[in-house]
């Protein structure tokens with residue numbers, strides 16, 4: 028009897044060891060989890076001066092300051108998606124995605140930025156793209172603004188003039204009017220932190236302004252108000268008839284203290300307050316407004332710098348109320364994590380005034396994290412971030428609107444495959460632990476113009492031959508792996524497809540000799 032029990036227990040523990048292992052490998056996405064890929068207008072469309080389009084501020088930089096782009100390139104043609112969008116949608120079909128996140132170029136719709144003239148060719152182009160997506164069963168998620176501001180509006184102050192809130196609202200209204208019958212998922216603006224930091228703080232993105240302590244904050248403030256304006260316009264004028272959802276895209280890094288010293292822990296909290304809560308808190312918290320820690324810190328630093336007002340201009344209560352709750356869902360862009368520490372080496376390290384000086388930490392990414400370009404792989408960061416958002420912001424609906432890894436050209440992109448699998452695994456785990464994540468978009472469908480890095484960093488699951496006038500697109504290994512995950516809803520680390528075998532030429536090379544042998548055999552038989 029005892030022996031029998033021991034045997035049963037032994038076999039049960041054996042079975043449970045196996046089944047744990049199987050569970051781990053076959054952890055799957057919920058049945059209603061949605062998958063997609065993302066792109067952005069300036070990075071893929073090309074046709075910079077075709078179809079009645081006006082200049083964006085990036086078109087201006089490409090002409091006036093080409094040295095701002097690492098390889099001196101520009102996006103005049105980029106992936107030529109203005110002409111090749113049907114091929115893009117074919118690729119989406121090949122992958123088997125549910126959703127596609129694209130952006131609309133503001134100057135293609137309103138060449139001068141204001142709605143007194145709406146460009147019919149721009150409307151026709153996006154109508155064609157949206158219709159083609161829907162005809163293929165793919166749901167469009169449309170970003171209204173992914174950094175290509177009409178140059179005309181840039182010359183009038185761009186994101187650092189308060190008037191942009193009206194300009195953006197008027198533009199959003201035009202989009203709802205023309206596309207809202209079919210587009211049900213809107214994203215107002217992409218990545219306030221990155222846009223304001225690199226565009227208005229560090230001067231490496233259009234409009235190349237360098238005011239990290241003042242304009243950086245003004246830009247973020249206006250973006251939050253512009254988002255709220257577009258949201259309220261939808262609510263008041265379109266929601267009842269169109270029944271869609273309006274969110275925005277916020278980029279976030281996960282942050283870890285380098286040691287458990289009080290300084291490092293506080294440094295990590297401060298970094299998170301500036302990078303995550305600065306944009307989340309005004310919209311997703313119950314109290315609204317910028318996080319108090321950021322308000323206090325910038326006010327104190329400004330006073331110490333002899334200024335008689337904070338560089339972070341306060342919101343009026345009316346504005347705080349106006350911004351609260353102005354997103355039906357969060358679009359989360361996440362790529363990397365950082366360690367931070369705070370010690371005497373921070374003193375004198377950064378420009379004064381600047382947001383870096385205000386945060387007052389040093390950041391660090393360990394060489395042990397796999398990296399390429401500016402992306403460092405640390406997948407637990409995504410899990411922790413999703414849990415943080417769940418706990419701090421009452422578990423909002425989240426779509427991961429970007430996540431991805433850069434690589435050199437080449438079809439065997441094992442670094443990207445590993446990165447995607449590990450990060451998607453973090454998503455599965457976070458969902459299992461209660462995070463309200465509804466979907467995942469890989470950045471990016473294909474190689475494209477990576478802003479100040481030009482074409483030196485490739486983020487595509489499809490390789491694009493930028494030297495080929497046809498801009499031929501070819502699936503990398505990551506495309507095949509992603510396709511299999513979407514099909515099976517499981518992240519199978521042992522799946523190892525050969526991207527070359529999937530090529531049409533390879534198929535010819537493989538089957539031609541077989542066919543020839545068959546013909547010879549047949550011929551011999553008949554003779």
Ligand code: NOJ
Nearest residue numbers: 067217218360429470477
């Ligand atoms: C964020 C941006 O939204 C996108 O435009 C960019 O290409 C990727 N991250 C990669 O840097």
